Amino acid sequence: MNFHVYNRDISVGAIKVSAVASSSLFLVGDAETIQLASTFDTPPESLIIGPFVPLAPESGSR
Amino acid sequence: MLQRTASVNNVEMDSLAIASVFQIGDSNLIQGFSRAIAVQREVELFFDNEGNFANYPIFSEPLPLIPISETINMSRQNINPFIKVGNIDIIGVSSSSIVHLGNTNHVTLETRVKHIRQLSPKK
Numbered sequence A: 001m002n003f004h005v006y007n008r009d010i011s012v013g014a015i016k017v018s019a020v021a022s023s024s025l026f027l028v029g030d031a032e033t034i035q036l037a038s039t040f041d042t043p044p045e046s047l048i049i050g051p052f053v054p055l056a057p058e059s060g061s062r
Numbered sequence B: 001m002l003q004r005t006a007s008v009n010n011v012e013m014d015s016l017a018i019a020s021v022f023q024i025g026d027s028n029l030i031q032g033f034s035r036a037i038a039v040q041r042e043v044e045l046f047f048d049n050e051g052n053f054a055n056y057p058i059f060s061e062p063l064p065l066i067p068i069s070e071t072i073n074m075s076r077q078n079i080n081p082f083i084k085v086g087n088i089d090i091i092g093v094s095s096s097s098i099v100h101l102g103n104t105n106h107v108t109l110e111t112r113v114k115h116i117r118q119l120s121p122k123k
Helices: none
Strands: A002-007 A010-021 A025-028 A033-041 A047-049 B005-016 B021-024 B029-041 B073-078 B082-094 B098-101 B106-119
Touching (some): A025 A033, B005 B098, B082 B098
Parallel strands (some): A002 B073, A010 B082, A025 B098, B021 B098, B029 B106
């Protein structure tokens, strides 16, 4: 695939962002490759209705 | 190959936390990783030693990034070599995030979050 880029004028007045969070990138500039990956899960069993049991503590082994 | 220049008049940022970077200037390689266990509890109850990443498969399962197999030959002409931005207003930057003014080459960022909700039974 041939990909020709002609960068002419680009000028932005104001940018308002409330949060840039969890491995996000706010880039003003060029980049060659950007790879962002995110995964999260909230399976049914992680909705716990009942007495508050603390999560398992950090295991000793690092 | 001549690169473009980012010209920013004003940046306002309230908070920059938890392994985050505010980069002014070029960089070559960016690699970031963050993982979190997000527990929402209906009652303010805090324990000191809690949460073990090893218990949850989400933190160890492979996260496949689709490889770019197609050959892409890209040519670039910077007729206007400036990226002009007037005003940037960011409230919060957190958990291995990057605000980058300038050019870079390769960026790889990954985040893994396990959400847990604990509600009290008395309704």
